[in-house]
Every structure is written in C-alpha cells, then in structure tokens.
Amino acid sequence: MTAMNWLFKEEPTHYSYDDFVKDGKTQWSGVKNPVAQKHLHAVRKGDRVFFYHTGDEKAVVGIAKALGDAYPDPNDKTGKAAVVDVAPVKKLARPVTLKEIKADASFKTFPLVRISRLSVMPVTDAEWARIESMSGGSGGSGGSGKTGR
Numbered sequence: 001m002t003a004m005n006w007l008f009k010e011e012p013t014h015y016s017y018d019d020f021v022k023d024g025k026t027q028w029s030g031v032k033n034p035v036a037q038k039h040l041h042a043v044r045k046g047d048r049v050f051f052y053h054t055g056d057e058k059a060v061v062g063i064a065k066a067l068g069d070a071y072p073d074p075n076d077k078t079g080k081a082a083v084v085d086v087a088p089v090k091k092l093a094r095p096v097t098l099k100e101i102k103a104d105a106s107f108k109t110f111p112l113v114r115i116s117r118l119s120v121m122p123v124t125d126a127e128w129a130r131i132e133s134m135s136g137g138s139g140g141s142g143g144s145g146k147t148g149r
Helices: 017-023 034-041 098-102 125-134
Strands: 003-008 027-029 048-053 059-066 083-096 121-122
Touching: 003 059, 003 125, 017 048, 017 059, 017 083, 034 083, 034 121, 048 083, 048 125, 083 098, 083 125, 098 125
Parallel strands: 003 048
Antiparallel strands: 003 121, 027 083, 048 059, 059 083
C-alpha cells in the first residue's frame, strides 16, 4: 500500500513542535471528533505527517512520520478510539500560515480550508508538495530545518 500524507493539529501552548522534537517521539492521542478518528485509524507505518500549530499561530510548522500503524487507544474503554506513534522528521524552513494556504487557489478542496476544525486530515501529494515549496523547503525527510525567527 502506498504511503499517505496527513496533517495533525495541536495547540502549541499544549504541545509544540519544539516539545515534540525534544521528546523524540510521541503517542498521538486525545482525538475526539469521529471524522478525525476515522482518519487516525487509517494512518500506517511510514506515512508522512504535517504538524500544524493551531491557536494564534495557525501554521504548518514541521514534518513527522508514523512509526507504526494506528492501534487501539489503551485509555479508551469503548475500544473505538485509535492512537498512533509519531516521530519528528524536520522543522519547515519557515511556517506556512493558514492565511497563505487560503489565499492559494490550489487548496480550495483542502480539508484545512473546508473543514477547519478537523484535527486529523488527509493531504494529497500535490498539496504536500505545494506546502513544502511554500515553506522554502523540498523533499520529504532529512535535514534539521531552522525557522527564520
């Protein structure tokens, strides 16, 4: 099966990409929305993940990868929720803001624009490449990446 691309959202005051890098990996959990859970269940080992900061930032800030397939959330007594282990790959050369994404017509069907409250969503290969290009980077892995801040 071909690797998929995803976007995972997090409030940076709760868990930022820098926190994620310090931890080296994390279990992505706490997703409550049924559609977001459906997407999380579909994550497979090796899938690429954009890390998106919500709140005041509203920007794609980094890239991660799924370390394994999604699996049942050990803290969910219903057995319906999934979690996935992810690790950081690199910080984007510069964040790509929601404002920039909304201003680009090629993103008119992107769930980030259409269903803004969804916390886990698929990203097409074309959308992935466009966001990487907008960030000033290219390729899907490697490099340390530094922000211009």
